[in-house]
Amino acid sequence: MHSIMIICPDNSPLKESEKWLSRYGFQVNTSHSLEQANRYYELTEFHLLLIDNDTIKDQKTDIQSTPPRIILDAKPSLSTGVNSMSKGALYYLPLPTDSETLLNHVVNALEQQDHPATALAEATPTTTSRTPKEETLTLGTEGSGIIGQCQPMQELFSDMRKIAGTDVTVLIRGESGTGKELVAKALHNLSLRHNHPIISVNCAAIPENLIESELFGHEKGAFTGASAAHDGLIFAADKGTLFLDEIGELPLEAQARLLRVLQEGEIRRVGATQSTKVNIRLITATHRNLMAMVKQGLFREDLYYRLYVMELLLPPLRARGDDISILAKSLLEKTCQKHNKPIYQYNKAFDKAIRSHDWPGNVRELENAIERAVILSPQERVDASNLKLASKQNTNTSEGQTSAHNSDTLVGTTLDDYFKHFVLTHQHKMTETQLAHSLGISRKSLWERRQKLAIPKKVTPEK
Incomplete structure (x- = not known):
C-alpha cells in the first residue's frame, strides 16, 4: 500500500500526474509548497515524494529526513542534478516528463523500499508496458478507491488481482453502501481495458418502460417520443466495461436482451431488425439473493448462471475491525477539504463513537455521519456528538x-x-x-x- 505526496505549484506540469497516478492505484495528495505539506501532513507517513524543484530551490530547510523522493526540474542542469542526488533524491528528472517514464521511476523507487536488499542489483526497467498485475501494487489504499487492511478485504484484493486481467463476468455481492461500484471501477482500472470507458448503470434508477431503450438503444420512431436514433449505454461501453448495479432490479424482458449480449456478443436496438456487435466486459452487483429470486420467478435462471462466473463478496463495515477507524480518518480529512475547514485532529472520543456504532448503512452511512460532524463542529475540534448517530434503542x-x-x-x-x-x-x-x-x-x-x-x-x- 503506497502513498505519494506531490509538491508543486498549480501551474507545474507535475500537477497533471495526480490523476493518472490515482488511476493506477496510488494514494495521492498534493501541496503547493513544502511548507504547506509540512503544515497539513506528516511527511514521514508517505512512501514517496514527487517534488517540483521550483518549490525547494530557495528552501533553507534540510529535507534529508523526509521519505524517498524524486526531484523534477523545469530547468534541469547537471549541477542541480548532482546536488539533488547528493541530498538523497533517488532520481532527478526534467519537466515535463512523459507519464510512462515517470511511472517507471515511481515503481522502481517504491520497489527499492519494498526490497532494499535487491534493489541496487536491479537495473531500472527499460520497458514502458505495464500489466494489470504490476498495477495492483497499492490496491487497498485511497488511490485505488478502496481502503482496507482487514483479512476479509485482503482476501477480496487477492481475488481481484487474479481476475482483473481477464474478461470473465463478475458478480459483486454485498450490503448496500459497502462499495460495490468502487470494486467494479478498481477491476476496470486494473484491466487491459482501462484505456476504454467504464459505463456504470443503476438498474433501479431507470423507469421500467425506459430501461430497454437506455441500455440497448432504439431506432427513430420505435415508440412515441423516439424522435431520433439512440445508441444505448451498452454500445457506449464497447471495448470497455459495463457495470450494472442492482442487477436484481432489471425487468425480465431486459434480462432476456442482456442474455443475448452475453451469448452472442451483439445488441439489437428497440425497433431494429439488425444486430450490432459489441465487445464488453460485464460486471454486475446486487445486495439481493439472486438464486432466491430465480426460484420465485423474478430472475432468469439462464442469465443467473451467465453472471455467476466469478463472485466477489464485500464484508459489511461492522465486520472490518480496524478498517473502520482507517476509513473514518480518511473521510474526515477529505470532508474537511471539501468544506474548506482546517483538518480536524482525529481524536479518541470521536473514534470511540465511530467504533461503537453498528453501521447498518455501511461506508455510505459513515461518510454521511462524518460530513454532519464536520459541518456542525466548531473550528477548534471535531465533536463526536455531532455525528448524530441513532442509538440502538431507537434502532x-x-x-x-x-x-x-x-x-x-x-x-x-x-x-x-x-x-x-x-x-x-x-x-x-x-x-x-x-x-x-x-x-x-x-x-x-x-x-x-x-x-x-x-x-x-x-x-x-x-x-
Whole structure:
C-alpha cells in the first residue's frame, strides 16, 4: 500500500500526474509548497515524494529526513542534478516528463523500499508496458478507491488481482453502501481495458418502460417520443466495461436482451431488425439473493448462471475491525477539504463513537455521519456528538415498527413512517412504477428511500 505526496505549484506540469497516478492505484495528495505539506501532513507517513524543484530551490530547510523522493526540474542542469542526488533524491528528472517514464521511476523507487536488499542489483526497467498485475501494487489504499487492511478485504484484493486481467463476468455481492461500484471501477482500472470507458448503470434508477431503450438503444420512431436514433449505454461501453448495479432490479424482458449480449456478443436496438456487435466486459452487483429470486420467478435462471462466473463478496463495515477507524480518518480529512475547514485532529472520543456504532448503512452511512460532524463542529475540534448517530434503542424501536407493518394502524407521525406504511401496505398489489406514481416521486427516488429506510420488497410465493 503506497502513498505519494506531490509538491508543486498549480501551474507545474507535475500537477497533471495526480490523476493518472490515482488511476493506477496510488494514494495521492498534493501541496503547493513544502511548507504547506509540512503544515497539513506528516511527511514521514508517505512512501514517496514527487517534488517540483521550483518549490525547494530557495528552501533553507534540510529535507534529508523526509521519505524517498524524486526531484523534477523545469530547468534541469547537471549541477542541480548532482546536488539533488547528493541530498538523497533517488532520481532527478526534467519537466515535463512523459507519464510512462515517470511511472517507471515511481515503481522502481517504491520497489527499492519494498526490497532494499535487491534493489541496487536491479537495473531500472527499460520497458514502458505495464500489466494489470504490476498495477495492483497499492490496491487497498485511497488511490485505488478502496481502503482496507482487514483479512476479509485482503482476501477480496487477492481475488481481484487474479481476475482483473481477464474478461470473465463478475458478480459483486454485498450490503448496500459497502462499495460495490468502487470494486467494479478498481477491476476496470486494473484491466487491459482501462484505456476504454467504464459505463456504470443503476438498474433501479431507470423507469421500467425506459430501461430497454437506455441500455440497448432504439431506432427513430420505435415508440412515441423516439424522435431520433439512440445508441444505448451498452454500445457506449464497447471495448470497455459495463457495470450494472442492482442487477436484481432489471425487468425480465431486459434480462432476456442482456442474455443475448452475453451469448452472442451483439445488441439489437428497440425497433431494429439488425444486430450490432459489441465487445464488453460485464460486471454486475446486487445486495439481493439472486438464486432466491430465480426460484420465485423474478430472475432468469439462464442469465443467473451467465453472471455467476466469478463472485466477489464485500464484508459489511461492522465486520472490518480496524478498517473502520482507517476509513473514518480518511473521510474526515477529505470532508474537511471539501468544506474548506482546517483538518480536524482525529481524536479518541470521536473514534470511540465511530467504533461503537453498528453501521447498518455501511461506508455510505459513515461518510454521511462524518460530513454532519464536520459541518456542525466548531473550528477548534471535531465533536463526536455531532455525528448524530441513532442509538440502538431507537434502532430497535424502528425495527419493531417495521415488523408490525401488516397492521392497518399507522404507527408514528413522521413522513418516513407514512412512507413505510404506504409501501408495505400497497406493494403486494402495485408495481414499483405505480407505487412511485401514487407517492408522487420517481422510481429512482422510491428505490433510494427503500434503501434508506430498509423497506423489504414484496416476495412472490413459490407456486
